[in-house]
Amino acid sequence: MIATIDPATGETLARFDAHTPAEIDARLERAARAQDAWRWRSAEERAAILPRLAALLRAEKDRLAALITCEMGKPIAEAAAEVEKCALNCDFYAERAPAMLADAPVAAAPGTTLAFEPLGVILAIMPWNYPLWQVVRFLAPALAAGNGAILKHAANVPQSALALERLVAEAGFPEGLFANLFVEPVDIAAVIADPRIAGVTLTGSTEVGAIVAGQAGAALKKQVLELGGSDPFVVLADADLERAARTAVTARFTNAGQSCVNAKRFIVEASVADAFADHFLKGITELKLGDPRDTATTLGPLARGNLRAAIDAQVQRSIASGAQLRTGGTIPGGPGFYYPATLLDHVAPGMAAFDEETFGPAAAIVRAHDADEAIALANRTCFGLGASVWTTDIDRGRLLARRVDAGAVFVNAMVASDPRVPFGGIKRSGYGRELGEAGMKEFTNMKTIRVADAI
Structure with a gap:
C-alpha cells in the first residue's frame, strides 16, 4: 500500500495508486531522452541549477518539514534541519562539482587523460527515515555528473517523493530527468532489468540490499548499497x-x-x-x-x-x-x-x-x-x-x-554524514560511497583517453 499514515495518530491521510506498466515505461523513456541531452551540457551548466533547488528547499522549509513530520513522525525541529541539510548539499555540489569532474591528466603516462562521464539513468531505491535527505544526498551529485534519476521511494512517504519531483522540475532541470515511480516491491526487478536503467543505488535493510544486489548483478549494473548498521x-x-x-x-x-x-x-x-x-x-x-x-x-x-x-x-x-x-x-x-x-x-x-x-x-x-x-x-x-x-x-x-x-x-564526536566526505560501509553495511568526490564519481565512467604522438 502506497499511503501516508500519520505515525502520531495511526490515521491514513492519503493513498496513491501504483503506476501502470504504461506509465512506468513513459517515465523511463522521458528520463532516458532527457539524460541523453543533459549529459552533453558542461559540468558548470549542470551545477548552476543546484543553487535554485537549494533556494526552493529553503523557501519551502516549513511546509516540507511539516510534510516529513506528517509522513514519518520526525520531530518538527529535526525535520526542518533535514531540509536545510538538503539545501547545503546542493550548495556544496554547485560549487565543487565542476572541479571534481574535470579531466585529470595521468602524470605517469604522458598524453593520457581520465575523463569522468555519466553512466545514464540511475534508479534510486530510498527509505523513509530521512525522506528528503536520503534522496538529495544522491540526487545532487548524480545530476551534476550528468546522470538522470528515477526514484522508487518508501511506500509510507509518497508525498515527500512528489514534493521532490516538483521542486527539481521547478528548479529548472530538464523535464523528466528526475521522476518518481509509485511501484510495489514485486515490480522493482523489472525496472532494474530495463535497459534504460544504468545503475542502482539503495539505502535500506541488509536483507533488501542483498535482493537488489542480486537483481542488479544479474543485469550487470553498477550498485551502491548503504545498508544496516549496529x-x-x-x-x-x-x-x-x-x-x-x-x-x-x-x-x-x-x-x-x-x-x-x-x-x-x-x-x-x-x-x-x-x-x-x-x-x-x-x-x-x-x-x-x-x-x-x-x-x-x-x-x-x-x-x-x-x-x-x-x-x-x-x-x-x-x-x-x-x-x-x-x-x-x-x-x-x-x-x-x-x-x-x-x-x-x-x-x-x-x-x-x-x-x-x-x-x-x-x-x-x-x-x-x-x-x-x-x-x-x-x-x-x-x-x-x-x-x-x-x-x-x-x-x-x-x-x-x-x-x-x-x-x-x-x-570524540557522533557519526554524521557530511557532503564534504565519503559516506558508506563495509561488511553487511554495504559497499560503494555517497557524498564527497568519491560519491560524485560512483556513477561515472572513468574513461581513459590516450593520444599517441603525431606520426
Whole structure:
C-alpha cells in the first residue's frame, strides 16, 4: 500500500495508486531522452541549477518539514534541519562539482587523460527515515555528473517523493530527468532489468540490499548499497564522561533511533561504566516524548506500528537474556506508534540488543575490561557502517579508530554524514560511497583517453 499514515495518530491521510506498466515505461523513456541531452551540457551548466533547488528547499522549509513530520513522525525541529541539510548539499555540489569532474591528466603516462562521464539513468531505491535527505544526498551529485534519476521511494512517504519531483522540475532541470515511480516491491526487478536503467543505488535493510544486489548483478549494473548498521560508541576510561553521555543521547535518540548511523551499542570501559550510565540515564530522562508537531518534543513516534513491535520485541528478548532495564521498555497506551526512550545495561554478545540492528529508541550499554576488549566488542558484528571512539588522548584515539571495522570512525564526536566526505560501509553495511568526490564519481565512467604522438 502506497499511503501516508500519520505515525502520531495511526490515521491514513492519503493513498496513491501504483503506476501502470504504461506509465512506468513513459517515465523511463522521458528520463532516458532527457539524460541523453543533459549529459552533453558542461559540468558548470549542470551545477548552476543546484543553487535554485537549494533556494526552493529553503523557501519551502516549513511546509516540507511539516510534510516529513506528517509522513514519518520526525520531530518538527529535526525535520526542518533535514531540509536545510538538503539545501547545503546542493550548495556544496554547485560549487565543487565542476572541479571534481574535470579531466585529470595521468602524470605517469604522458598524453593520457581520465575523463569522468555519466553512466545514464540511475534508479534510486530510498527509505523513509530521512525522506528528503536520503534522496538529495544522491540526487545532487548524480545530476551534476550528468546522470538522470528515477526514484522508487518508501511506500509510507509518497508525498515527500512528489514534493521532490516538483521542486527539481521547478528548479529548472530538464523535464523528466528526475521522476518518481509509485511501484510495489514485486515490480522493482523489472525496472532494474530495463535497459534504460544504468545503475542502482539503495539505502535500506541488509536483507533488501542483498535482493537488489542480486537483481542488479544479474543485469550487470553498477550498485551502491548503504545498508544496516549496529554502530559502536566506544567510551574509554579517560574520556570526558559528561560530554560523551550528552552526545550519546543525541547519537542514539535522534530521529527516534531510526537511522543506520545512530549509535546503538555503547561499549564502555568497566571502571567508568557506572558513571557513564548515570550520566546517560539523566540525559535520557530529559527527553520529551510527544506530538512531533510540538516544537518542545524531542522524541517522536516511530514511523510504523511494526517498527515499534520489532524494537519492543528486541528489548524484551534482551531483558530475558539478562540485560538490565534502566528506563523505558513499555509500550504506552493511546493512539500512534510511540515508544519510550529505553536504556538497557549489562548487555552482552548473544543478546538481541547486541547482535541485531536495533532500529528505534533503545540504547544498549556493554561493559569492557579495557580498551582492547572494547575494540574487539565493537568489531563483533556483521555490520560496519560508522563508529565513535571517546578519549582525551587524541593520538590514541586516532590509532584505535584504525582498528575499528567501519566506513567512518569519529573520535570524540557522533557519526554524521557530511557532503564534504565519503559516506558508506563495509561488511553487511554495504559497499560503494555517497557524498564527497568519491560519491560524485560512483556513477561515472572513468574513461581513459590516450593520444599517441603525431606520426
